[in-house]
Amino acid sequence: MPASGRSCLFVALLGIALISPRSHAETLTITSSPSGATVEIDGVVVGKTPCEVKLPGGYFHKTRTVFGERLEHPMVARVYKDGYTVQEIKLTEGPFEWVALNGKDHGKYWLLKTTNIPLVLEALSTVFNSPTRVSLAAETSGSPRKELPIENIVTLASPAVVKVHDSEKSGTGFLITSTGVIATNHHVVEGDISVTVGFSNGTQLLGKVVYTDRRTDLALVKVEGQEFAHLRLGIISEVRAGQTVIAIGNPGLGMQNTVTKGIVSAVGPKPDAGNGTWIQTDAAINPGNSGGPLLNTHGDVIGINTLRAISATGDPPLEGIGLALSSSDLLQILRRFYPDADPLLPALESEPTGTGSVNISSEMSGAEIYVDGKFIGDTPSTVQLSTGNHHIVIKASGKRDCDRELSVLKDSQLSLRCGFQ
DSSP states (O other): OHHHHHHTSSSSGGTOOOOOOTOOOEEEEEEEEOOOOEEEEEEEEEEESSEEEEEGGGGGGGOOHHHHHHHSSSSSEEEEOOOOOEEEEEEEEEEEEEEEESOOOEEEEEOOOSSSEEOOOOOOHSSSSSOOOOBBGGGSSSSOOOOHHHHHHHEEEEGEEEEEOOSEEEEEEEOOOOTOEEEEEEEHHHTOOOEEEETSSSSSEEEEEEEEEEEEEEEEEOOOOOSSSOOOOOOOOOTTTOEEEEEOOTTTTTTTTTTEEEOOOOOETTTTTTEEEEEEEEEETTTTTOEEEETTTTTTEEEEEEEEOOOTTTSSOOSOOEEEEEEEHHHHHHHOOOSSSSSSSSOOOOOOOOOOEEEEEESSTOOEEETEEEEESSEEEEEEEESEEEEEEOOOETTTOEEEEEOOOOOEEEEEOOOOO
């Protein structure tokens, strides 16, 4: 067995019970072309291809007794290698109900589909092979831009908004290049190698999932073709609370490309929602809207609709709290595939080796916070920053900027308070 394969022999990492003497172990083998790709299972890195994973036999077929090992959750593998597309695949099928002959229900279980999974990773140069660059609102001149009527924005944007679905789930996406690159949420395409992409004119195409990122809940899908209508990406530093926004998506019980309107309620980090910069809006965001665009009145995408806040059990239902991941977080991912596309794209951030927590406040509430030149929200805010040195600027109208250098250590908890002159 290759050394890389031996490194994949794991059990405890996945929270799986240790194989007891009564269990017969079987092997799940994951290979890729090219080899040497990193393998994650349920978000845990387990080694590189070719990869062999020892698992209880009951994970591959129903055990003979209720005392045998059984898999009580679905499993997803993610395989990736620098310079190649990401492959994510569902390893299991289910859930199934374990019902004894006497009618007693012993709960749900899942089964692994196969013992051998071969994958082919495509070179990024063959997928992102178009000179078409990502458009940015900042490409326009310095003169104020005219706001468009809502109906005009919808007319222009709808051809670029698509329904993304497989046999079990559906969501929304939107084209960001004329050559068929679609942005959506990771949870919309989780476990899929390919999905069906439906356009507003009724056309349906096969889309290949070419990138997924569970950490940011973003993904990219590619359909074959040219001259697709596509949307322009805005810049988060231009987004302010109170601005009008439009959401377009495919809610489960609604029509395709349903349009809702609202305002920006807040902008900034929201650690309980996930990494990145978030836009809170009162525009209606429902299941199925996930992955769709949040547009400003110039028709620019400023966010990717991702979440709707839900109250705890017993509390009154929450109204008017939808969350969109900012376009800046999408631009960071696109920089990996279009490194020379446009000098206005933000520089690619290297993977952090750790993070620290920083509570940022000021004597004037609502001051703007910039970290390393990037607008991230208003004071007071608690943000997670990667380890290393950061340049923090806090701005308030009529006041001199508060300018600080901050060194962040792994797992540190820091406070920064600025008083304006």
